[in-house]
Amino acid sequence: QLHLVESGGGLVQPGGSLRLSCAASGFTLTNYAIGWFRQAPGKEREGVSCISPIGGSKSYADSVKGRFTISKDNVKNTAYLQMNNLKPDDTAVYYCAATFRTRYSINCPGNGMDYWGEGTLVTVSS
Secondary structure (H helix, E strand, O other), rough: OEEEEEEEOOEEOOOOOEEEEEEEEEOHHHHEEEEEEEOOOOOOOOEEEEEEOOOOOOOOOOOOOOOOOEEEEOOOEEEEEEEEEOOHHOEEEEEEEEEOOOOOOOOOOOOOOOEEEEOOOEEEOO
């Protein structure tokens, strides 16, 4: 079976950091772009970041640029989202998703991803 499992969420104070992981099983991430998405209570899901299959191309939402870093380890079959200087507005359930793409593509449409994880909750509060 094909799975994506997120981990690393939790409660953190404003200004703190978390690193989310997205582990794939049943398929290899080598040919897949990975997107991180989030959904806050009462809000629509939004795209946070996307990384190309080989990891060389990355994109970020304006709201997280300079604070979040996406990465991918195709040997470990895992993607990551390093989140620094967290703000209360970053509170949300974070999901990773995978989509089959050419090597350099960073196209991660929210309604076009092939596989989704169950999500991990990030709460930023003092």
